Amino acid sequence: MKVVKFGGSSLADAGQLKKVKNIIDLDEDRRVVVVSAPGKRHSEDEKVTDLLIALGTSIQMHQMDESVYKKIIDRFQSMTEELDLSFHVAEQVKDKIDEAIELVKDGSEHALDALKACGEDGSAHILSAYLQKAGSDASYVNPKEAGILVRDQPGGALVLEESFEKLYSLRHRNEILVIPGFFGYTSEGELVTFSRGGSDITGSIVAAGLKADLYENFTDVDSVYCVNPMFVDQPKQLTSLTYREMRELSYAGFSVFHDEALIPAFKEKIPVCIKNTNNPAAPGTMIVADLPERESHVVGIASDDGFLNLYVSKYLMNREIGFGRRLLQILEDEEVSFEHAPSGIDDMSVVIREHHLPPEKEEKVVRRIKEELEVDTVLIEREMAMIMIVGEGMNQTIGIASRAAAAFREAEVNIEMINQGSSEVSMMFGVKSAGLGKAVQSLYRTFFE
């Protein structure tokens, strides 16, 4: 049995839904389908999830944006009309959106998540109705009925272990099951969404729970490329990757697959295949537990910007037991999560995503570090980018760091920070955001051309 997930780009309009149906029809093992909210139809378009968030925010500010509401309703309505579905389907989707709007107006804690989830829920209602109309035995299955139980963390749900056993009982159902992605329910019955892009997580949880033979993730590219196609035209396609490589690459910027989505599939050793809805015949990228040793140890270069470096120095820091713990404790107290923390003899850097330390928090964090740790210097450098080169066996291979350093030199980009060691499959470089594109292109030439 295969669990198939279709991303927002695969559900953007009626034409895309027809392709989705054809893909399901092509393989009778594709019995469980997880769907995202309608995504962008063209580069200037808006994702339904973004529209729902904008709508929810406007309601919270007591100025419901009617034009956004209309855009959302129109998106779903035009799909149901083009697919020639009963008007009841569009009504059902609209009723759920209206119900969630009332919750936001009442100011209830989980209301924004309930509204955000309407995109995926609408897609699932429409796809299941469309499959039924075409004569398939298909049902809509709500994540509550499926048994997707999560920890109560609005916008950042984490799956609970008991979900997997409950999901297994879905194996007894013979029809095609269509499950909306992106959300689950707490044990108290509250709807909570995963982080953005979280339908990939639902797909992985469902595949793990059902002990599927394969988790197919359909998107809008033929494969995972060795570098974000935003930086390099037609980069090399990757036919296979290990779970560890893909997790590092997606965490560091390969947005094609959510980094948290690897873990459930990995635990059950379910292979993941990334495929293209617009070209389903292409083999895609397989993500598996182990691979035979490859000729080139670097398989991918991921990158992301929007980081800052919190730099702290203090003479004889190396002699002060507990310094690192106390620095990180201040960040924990102020609810600031960090990404990396490379250290020297008398100094330490903490790399943080910029949005986790907004200027209003920065002032307090810096003051506490100065007062409580009595440091010599504390500096915050914003507009930083991180580049991660990834590959199994890379860290046992001599010369990778020197080739990377030469690539940075050729691009005339200064390396602000290097971190290698903790992860056996990656090496991280910090650079100023302005040099990111040039550095990634130069690394691509060095390792892939």
Ligand SMILES: Nc1ncnc2c1ncn2[C@@H]1O[C@H](COP(=O)(O)OP(=O)(O)O)[C@@H](O)[C@H]1O
């Ligand atoms: N290394 C990469 N390989 C392939 N695609 C990538 C990579 N890095 C970023 N992407 C982007 O990810 C996009 C697909 O992810 P996403 O937009 O979330 O799709 P979906 O709508 O299917 O969920 C691609 O169109 C591409 O622009």
Ligand SMILES: N[C@@H](CC(=O)OP(=O)(O)O)C(=O)O
């Ligand atoms: N619709 C949600 C969840 C998701 O997974 O979407 P997509 O498949 O379009 O990345 C979001 O935009 O975050």
